[in-house]
Amino acid sequence: MTNENSAQQSRQVCSVRVGDTLYGVPIAHVLEILGKPATQSVPLAPHFVGGLVHYRGEVLTAVSLRRLLGMEDSSSPEDVLVFETPEGPFGLFVDSVGEVMQVSDADHEPNPATLESRRQALFAGAWKLTDQLLVTLEPERLEPVRLAASLAG
Amino acid sequence: MDDLTREFLLESQEGLDRMERCLTDLEARPGDTELLAEIFRAVHTIKGTTGFLGFGRLEALSHAGENLLGLLRDGSLAANPEIVSGLLALMDNLRGILRSIEATSAEGESRLEDREMIARLEALQSGSATAAEADMLAAVASPHAHPAAPRKGRSQQPGSRRPGTSRPRSPLPQKVSPPPARPVDSTAGEAGPHAAIGAASAALEEGPQQAPPSAEEAAPLAMRPTVDHADPPPAEAPPACSGGTADSTLRVDVELLNRMMNLVGELVLTRNQILQATSADAGFALLGRRLDMVTADLRESVMRARMQPVSHVFSRFPRLVRDLARGLGKRVHLELEGQETELDKSLLEAIRDPLTHAIRNAIDHGIESPEQRIASGKLAEGLLRLRACHEGSHVIVEVHDDGAGMNIERIRGKAVERQLVSPARADQMGEREILQLIFLPGFSTASSVTSVSGRGVGMDVVRTNVEKIGGKVEIDSRTGQGTVLRLRIPLTLAIIPALIVRSCSQNFAVPQSSLTELAHLSAGESDSRIEWLESAALYRLRGRLLPLIFLDRLLRQPARQRSQPCDIAVLNADGRRFGLVVDGLADPEEIVVKPLAAVLREIGYYAGATILGNGEMALILNPGAIALNAGLGLTSDVDEAQADESRNAQQNYLLVEADGRRAALPLETVVRIERIPRSRIERAGSRPVLRFDGALLPLDDAACAVAGDDPDAQTTVVVCCDGKRQVGMTVAQVLDVAAGRQLEEAGSAAVANGITLLQEHVTGIVSLAAIPSLDGLADFVQANPEFPAEAE
Structure with a gap:
């Protein structure tokens, strides 16, 4: 894709907040947003698994972004984003889901080299908003199977 | 792949399955003409359709098989193990090609193999019967061979003139090109003509000595489809191919059934939730019950649809x-x-x-x-x-x-x-x-x-x-x-009965299939009755030591306080017995098993997850994996099994007292014993009923609990399984569990029904079947809209 084309490319991004940071997930990847659902923790599960969520008759495994980032568990109920993968849907716990924003690919930049390696693997760059940065999250990088593999290796 | 081909594949595979069954039977009953007809039909159907779809390999092979089968059917050849082996091999080849078509939509190339197969079948044709013998055999066997004979006459219809004319040609080693025949296909619009042309055109090099029998078999063969499709003689239909069911059955994609099963599972959950949420409201009770019955029926039906x-x-x-x-x-x-x-x-x-x-x-x-x-x-x-x-x-x-x-x-x-x-x-x-x-x-x-x-x-x-x-x-x-x-x-995977247990305020489901019994330890007992051998916790269960596993420790949950009351679920996972110590028990529930993500399956202790009636989730424990992981052996199994065997010689009964009499209930039918206030017993018409576990139980009010004055007085209900249904019986008190001995009538030595010897007393066995079912209750309810108000 040439620069000229990507400059014109704009997309809708769902903004989510974890701690003080604002993250953005391209809305095309989001199957559904569950507002503060009941959750069930799974003893002995890999650390990054935040718990189970009831989603349309299925039991969904949800990854905790806080735990992935090495942060303390949230004390209040969290929202869940549902993503589709070829192996079925999975969820992502975030502190709260915010508004949908319009961002342009021209404002997107890759991860800085100085970013800690763990986050290098999780983040896919960031969009420059006027007053702050919107960290790009790609659902593929957060798939439980992939996380389990990367932690094992 | 187009629908026609798919249909053809399915049909052919079914045909070959039938053929396989019949072939092995054929070895036992070589003269069975019905079997032969069935096998012939399977091969013939394939040949007929392949000619039309243009699968040349299948056509050539099935034709060669058909020739051999024709001889067998006419009685000119007797089936022997070599022939059966040859036909089985042919079937494998046909299957292979069908698989290839399924995978690639093409037959694949394997001409050499085909030629060998065809040569083998031809050798079998000529191997054991010369033409003269064949004639003689045919004459002798003619009463058996007759299924084909009347067909000839009947199928000489205007539509099948062409097959008739092809008859003399088929034994000749000639090449009849299909194209001139095609117009006939389209005009006739039936399978018959294609098959006939297939028979003629695909005829391969046949030795001249086979001419007479071949000519004999070519004729009925060419006409068979007309007979099959247009005029099926009912008397001839062999029992194996129940043509009559074809109209009333239909193929359904398994995926769709799985989806339906899933949805029904959801419905069951929603029903449970509704019943729990509305149990206090009398107005909803009726609706709840109807929903309950319909859901149960629906679930049963969908489950039956998956049965084969x-x-x-x-x-x-x-x-x-x-x-x-x-x-x-x-x-x-x-x-x-x-x-x-x-x-x-x-x-x-x-x-x-x-x-x-x-x-x-x-x-x-x-x-x-x-x-x-x-x-x-x-x-x-x-x-x-x-x-x-x-x-x-x-x-x-x-x-x-x-x-x-x-x-x-x-x-x-x-x-x-x-x-x-x-x-x-x-x-x-x-x-x-x-x-x-x-x-x-x-x-x-x-x-x-x-x-x-x-x-x-x-x-x-x-x-x-x-x-x-x-x-x-x-x-x-x-x-x-x-x-x-x-x-x-x-019987089924999707819905299993389970006991919900609690550990560290979290729910876990234990499949009932591995649960043998439960023991409750009060706060004091939990210290004294759990014994320790170094680090191994043990519990004396009827004098035998039962190894204990603490669920909270197993799952590395925050350790529980000592001296807390707890429950021991005695589990038997494939002969490995152990006690699972949990904080408490909740109700048994029928749960819908939901698969877990791969990362959670790897933990090994969980067989899945489920959503409970109250909307909470629970992890389903896998007792077998827990036992294996704990290194439990089958050590205790031997004595226990022997004890089981000796106990099995007698039947165990629950001894109860009702209305001043002692009565016995077969222990294996007892599901649960409940203490309930009398007011919970309701009436449907004249019949006492009890709402139990979200379902309605017909009651045998043996203890006359309904008649009592005080609605708050407690009564004991024994819930039993009577075949598929559950029934309840009110009793004054439960006395004991005891082994009963069969009683024989003096002189005749006939075993007495309905009574047994329990603790040296002759005791009547309660007949659960005598408790009237709730059939027709829905009608009753509809006819009496004020029914819920009456219930009390």
Whole structure:
């Protein structure tokens, strides 16, 4: 894709907040947003698994972004984003889901080299908003199977 | 792939399955014309359709088979093992091509193989019957051959003139090009003409000496489709192909059924939630009950739609047994029983391989060679019996051989040699436990590796596969008399009864199938009754030590306080008994098993997750994995099993007192004993009923609890299973559990029904079947809208 084309490319991004940071997930990847659902923790599960969520008759495994980032568990109920993968849907716990924003690919930049390696693997760059940065999250990088593999290796 | 081809594949595969069944039967009854007709039809249908779809290989092969089958059907050739083998081989080739078509939409290239096959079939045609003999045989066998004869006359219809004319041509080694015949196809619009042209055009090099019989068979053959499709003579329809059901049945995608099952599962959950949320509101009670009944019915229906008779799996075994027995030089007679027993389709698929393994084992290791059998005073032909039957919520599939049985000492020796157990341990083991060793990976007693078995895989695969679907494998063997392998398969996978237990305020579901009993320890008892042998916790259960596993510790949950009340769920996971210590018990529930993501499956302790009636989620525990992980052996199983056996000789009863009398309830029917206030017993018309577990129970008010004045007084209800339904009985008190002895009438020695000897008293056994069912209650409710108001 040439620069000229990507400059014109704009997309809708769902903004989510974890701690003080604002993250953005391209809305095309989001199957559904569950507002503060009941959750069930799974003893002995890999650390990054935040718990189970009831989603349309299925039991969904949800990854905790806080735990992935090495942060303390949230004390209040969290929202869940549902993503589709070829192996079925999975969820992502975030502190709260915010508004949908319009961002342009021209404002997107890759991860800085100085970013800690763990986050290098999780983040896919960031969009420059006027007053702050919107960290790009790609659902593929957060798939439980992939996380389990990367932690094992 | 277009619909037509797909339809053709399905039909052909079904035809070949039928053919396989019939072929193995044919060996036993070589003169059975109905079998021959059935086989012929299967091959013929394939040939007819392939000509039309343009699958040349299939057409040529099936044509060659048809020629041979024609001779057999006319009686000019008698079926012998070589012919059956040839036809079976042909069938395998046809299957291979069908698979290739399914995968690639093309037949694939394998001309050489085809030619060999065709040559083999032709050799079989000429091999055992000369033309003259064939004529003679045909004359002799003509009464049998007649199914074909009347057809000739009947099918000489205007529409099938062309097939008639093709008759003299078919035996000639000529090439009739299909194109001129095509117009006939389109005008006739029936399968008949294509088939006829196929027959003629695909005729391969046939020796001139076969001309007379070939001409004979070509005629009925060419006309068969007309007969089949346009004018099926009902008398001829063999029982195996129940043409009558074709109109009332329909193929449904398994995916769709799975989806329906899933949705019904959801409905069950929603129903549970509604019933819980509305139980306090009388106005909703009626609606709740109706919803309950409809949901139960719906669930039953969808589950039934997924059921298939085990004959789907059994049907391929005659062939397997035949091939194995021939290969090993043994003689085996296969008996199939209970073929109509139905099982969930996915489970049926899952037991296919284990059963195949078990049959291989039975023939290779179990049944002896004819010489050995005669030497030990048995019939030269071994008996292999495959039996399926229902037993409660399970289907039992047995593989029984009357072979040499297992040599306990040899298994013991082998297990030590392969270092599966230590010599000291092996010496301590009882027979039953030794038998269990054959399920260990890497175990094989075969003295040499044969093509069939002896590589040390097999029984452990059988066990693993059966356990994977929640089943169990049992083995029983008597030296010199044979071996019985018993697979115990749950009826369905999707919904299982489970007990919900709590640990660290989290729910876990324990499948009822592995739950044997429960013990409650009060705060004081939890310290004194749990004993410690170093780090191993033990509980004395009727004088025997039961190893305990603390669920919270197992799952590394925050450790619980000492001196808290707790419950012990006594579990039996495939012979490994242990007590699971939990904080508390919630209700038993029927749960819908939801799969877990791969990362959570890997933990191993969970068999899935579920959503409970109250909307909370629960992880389903896998008792087998927990026991294995804890290193629990089958140590305690031997005595327990023997105790079980001796107990089984008598039946256990729950002894109750009702209305001043003592009565006995068969213990295995008792589901639960509840103390409830009298007010919870309601009336539907004149019948007392109880809402229990979200369902409605008909009650036998033996203790006259309803008549009592004080609605708050407690009464005891024993909930029992009567076949598929549950019924309740009110009793004044539960006295004891005791073993009953059968009573025989003096003189006649007839066993007395309905009474038993309990604790030296003759006691009547409650007849659960006599409790009226709730059938027609819905009508009653509809006719009496004020019914819920009356209920109190």
